[in-house]
Amino acid sequence: MSILSFFTSLFFGIWITRNILFWISLWQTKEYRFDRMWAHIKDTEQGRGLFLSPLLLLKLLGIFAYGFVIYENSLLLSYQVLIGLLFLYQAKDVFLEVRSHTLKRPVFTPKAFVIFLLSIIVASVFFFLPFLEESLWFLILDRIVPIFVALFIFFFSFPTELYRDFQIGKAEEKIRRNKKLLTIGITGSYGKSSTKEYVAQILRKKFRVLKTKGTNNTAIGVANTILAGLQQATEIFVVEMGAYKRGEIAQICRIVHPKIGILTAVNKQHVSLFGSLENTIATKYELIDSLPNNGLAIFNGNNINTDNLYLKTDKRKVLYVCEKSVKNAQIVATNVQVKKTSVSFTIVYRKKKIRLQAPVIGSHTVENILPAIYLGLYLHMKDEEIRDAVSSFTPPQHTMTRHELGGVSLIDDTFNANPQSVLAALLYMSIYTEKKILVMQPMIELGKDAHLEHKRIGKAVADVCDYLLLTNNNYRKDILEGIKKGEKKCHVYIGSALEIIKFIESHTKKGDVVVFEGKEAGLPLEKIL
Template sequence: MFALLNPFNIVIFGLWSISAILDYVEFCHIWQLKEYRIDRMRDFFSTKQGQSWWLNYFLLIRIFLVFLVYFWPINEIVHLKLGILAWFTVDVLYHVSRLLRRSLRYPNPTVKAVLLIISAFLFEFNLAILSRDWNVVFFFLIARFFVISFLVLVLNQITHRIKEWIIWRATKKIATYQKLIVIGITGSYGKSSVKEYLSQILAEKYRILKTPGNTNTDIGVAKFILRSDLDSVDIFVVEMGAYQIGEIKKICGIVKPKIGILTAIIEQHLSLFGSIENIQEAKYELLRAIPRDGLVITNADNIFCSELLPNLDCERKETFGEDIKNMPDCLISDIKTKAEFAVEWNIDYQEGTLSFSAPLLGAHQANNITPAIMVARYLGVSVNQITHAVSHLRPGEKALSVYQYGRATIIDDTYNSNPVGFKASLSILTSFPSTLPRIVITRGMLELGEKTREYHEQIGEEISFSADELIIITPDFVEDFMAGISALKDKYRLKDVKTIFSAVELLEYIKNRSHEPVIILLENRMPLNVYQEIKKNI
């Protein structure tokens, strides 16, 4: 390990071990957030937040110190060791301080994450420590992110073969259940909500299995099939997501859906797909997989959803929407939201006009529940059964929710964010009494490509109408938000815009506001320390 196992070297080794493990834990967290995908990581580094990451403590300061050591005229090994000891002591104390402030980020402890962290640690140990070259030890201080990135690429090649084997097994398993009805759901937004509501409504008559949480990839669906008992299942509801053309087609190849729901198509993940036409192509992979005797349901108010319907093999194609000009098969009308967080609406469909009421937040829920009602009617669920189920619907685990945090009311929409969802959250914010201060805290919306500025300007205008205060927590979209806000400056409700890029400062701000009767909308992901603090105290 070292030339001599003396106490001095052992202390250095211990500090090095802590430093290396904590670094690799943090770097693995970043890769895990991006699902170990190069395209998503590349997109992250194209943002201001990603670019500023290269200038942080992990690289900029370390590069300076490493070059200082390399070129400093230190000839005595004792002096070099003292320098290394001092450096690792400071490094470990820095990590400990972040741990105490709850700003240290770490991945979910999956097998892949643990394997990556251990592999990176052993890789550095073998090259740096066993080489007995102190210069190499210093070199790895600036090379750790590249080490784990290299190992991600290697591991992806290995796991690809394992993934294909798992998918093959899942495809064979589900193919043996000839009577199983599979319903696929996709769209730029709303697919998780539709999945939850559809499953609850169909449960009035059938035995239902649905993909859990945000499981919507080929490997996620395949693994779920392999660990699930399909013997007692009538209908399998599958959420399908994608970042590239071909990914939904692969899921359809596994489950062979008979019914397909396309909720909406917008420029979500545009930076990954490259164009709205590519997004449309990817989402339509589900509808093209529906057999001739199946059912396709999509959004008449969204041109990208409806314009290619005539090209499908499926004979029964139905649409829903609010605009009568688009001639939807199921017309949604008279949407009303109530103070006790309920939504009411009517639909004109088959039997005539039907009225529904659901104990859910937001007028947008009518568009999430209606396609589920249409599928239920197709599968023979009675109107009475549907009405009963709708009146008792529960939101999904990560759906938008409202709860108290001290005296403050939190509107939690932190699972994800897109332009339509952001506007729906702002609508809920405005449903609270206008006498209460309204605050929006957001990082903005990601992966919108060339539409980024346009959508953030639009949301900036909406915030000007809806909120008293805006807190922006990353630097990427400050200018874009401000462009929309400036167009309406001093004309509407918004009085103050702040930028708080520090997770610690943001936590302190929210703690302070929790002592006041304010309404706080949390839009898109929040720093972990903030989320843990709020969840702990609700």
């Protein structure tokens, strides 16, 4: 092996290992779902860049350019040098990613580890047994490695489904044995995780409560929660229910048999997967359809879609609203006052009024708290028990969680980015008088309305913020178009996590506020903290 061949192989090996880690991490982020991966590739610049970036087009050109080497063998050495330099450049990028802690790698669950191991083995076999000239073969292998990963994920879907069905069957049997269990199902396009947390935190003051943890809101996630945590002494099971297509919430309901259902809100989040807003609404309503005749359906009256579902429902039902006068509402929150570290409000329920204060931020959180308070009252908890629970609330991780560093308020809202969460964050930012910076990951899976939604968000950002720092190029033109229509002069920058950190460190002072919105925004925040 020549020195050139050795170093080219070394650089290629570094790059291909990074590539395998990247693809498994991306698949894991998309929950190993082909529909979510296709939406990412189809709808975002990041996704299209996986196949159409200048560097990838250069590699394709390199593959076709080998035709000149076939006819003119004297070009072979130059060709090999160029390919070696190309992979040196990419190996350099890998080291920069490692040094800046931006290297994407999966959480090594057993499934991810086996897929990684198999991908490395297959790539190594092809690496050491080239079917073509080495440099050309490296370019081709670089292009087909993502296919290896996708194929392994596809083949693993069959044993995964068998394991999933087995676990679900065991969970169904276990929950059937708990005859006195009250199951509360919660779903919606947004707000369901926070509502689940607040429901559990209030009801825990009186009852033995089990809740789904984190984002374990799929059928297998719920089944695993039952198998690991449900006891005969458990009185209430609070279940967050997520879905990307019709039938998925109905499946969860067949496992847990909810007696109470809460619909937090419905919007166009993930509409590219559902196909239409109508499909989204129908999917979320599967929770209400699953309730028994003596069940209870609870709806958010501040969202037009859930408000309309309340009107069509003929089961026993409750409507909750915030800062809105609605004749049919059974529980209302009024006089909402937002401070930098808390929110206070008055609950009007039947003939009583209760003034409460919660150590959570943003007026939108009151919508998520309201159904929890209603259930506390419905289940005959005392006012003092509810007040005590609300006053000691802990917000869900990465949802409007406030940190302070050097007098600068850093708001972690990186759990998710959707139009409502961004607007809610902007509303909270408006109470600050100093500099306002929003670090935002452009939103995903909004379907055909994605361009319009990003224009709308751009204008709203410009009405409030001094700076907008974007984590990627997705929908950049739409956001900039919206920014131009805003009331303030908002400066927009796009950068890596490291660049965003440097910008924040050099542009903030005591009294400023920085909100981090969306998962990608979590990386610079993590490094800052």
